[in-house]
Amino acid sequence: MALIRSVLHLLVMIVTVIPYTCAILLVRLLGGGPAARYRVARAWLALCIDAARVLLGIRTRIAGMEHLPQGETQGAVLLVKHQSTYETFLMPAIMPHPLAYVFKKELLSVPFFGWSIGSLDMIHIDRGQRARAFVKVLQQGRRLLAKGTWVIMFPEGTRTARGEKGEYKSGGTRLAIEAGVPVVPIAVTSAKVWPRKAFIKRPGVVDVSIGRPIPSEGRKPDELMDEVEAWIEAEMRRLDPEAYRD
Structure with missing residues (x-):
């Protein structure tokens, strides 16, 4: 049954990404700005999350929304656990x-999906040219943050298995310090139901815990990232103690 549900959810994503991508490209062709294109993309992502709830039995429990910075133009760098x-x-x-x-x-x-994100106001980089890539992150990141768009980064760089910790890199905190905005640490227990590189998903609850914003003024990137890492990893152990019995 889990296999059938996972196949159905994948089919929903494949089938629906085509019309939503066409809508994004049409909005762009008609002169619609980044905000309009983002709303279409966000609607598709929300549809996929709703489909996961209905077809896969994956529910989300969120805590800490009240911690998010207030104000339409208030920038923030979200640093999220990636499973x-x-x-x-x-x-x-x-x-x-x-x-x-x-x-x-x-x-x-990537057909359709890649065309969609390429039409959005996001930051794509060449990982083979690290120095140039980070300059691009800083330049575009400051521009986006100045207009109230939040930059989201996974400080471990790639997905980690349940109960494991990757190497936290300081790119996100460097951007926050350069732009003068706070960082928001976020813990997510998605591997309980959607393991890394796994096709078959399991029903269950994904806990999302949003920490209080941490000011970046006067901080050093590595020091600030150490604080983010400590909070996220402690919160992961609180939310998913079975994964950290060792």
Whole structure:
């Protein structure tokens, strides 16, 4: 049954991404700005999350929304625990501000999905040219943050297995310090139901815990990232103690 449900959910995503991509491209062709295109993309992501709830039995329990910065133009860098694809779909669907992901440029070549994100105001980088890539992150990140778009990054860089911790890199805190905005740490237990690189998903609850914003003024990138890492990893142990018995 879990296999059938997972196949059905994948089919829903494949079938629906085509018309939504066409809608994004049409909005762009007609002169619609980034905000209009983002709303279409966000609607598709929310649809995929709703389909996961109905077909896969995956529900979301969110705590800490009140901690998010207030104000239409208040910038923030969201630093999120990364365990599966689920949170990449979930975050834009639940956040009150438009989000800009930092992603590898290879995704732009993925049919429909890549065409969609290429039409959005996000930051795609060449990971093979790290110095140039980070300059681009800083330049575009400051521009986006100045207009109230929140930049979202996964400080571990890639998905980690349940109960594991990757190497936290300081790119997100460097951007926050350069732009003068706070960082918001977020813990997500998605691997309980949607394991890394797994096709078959399981029903259950994904806990999302949003921490209080941490000011970046006067901080050093590594020091600030150490604080983010400590909060996220402690929160992961609180939310999913079975994964950290060792």
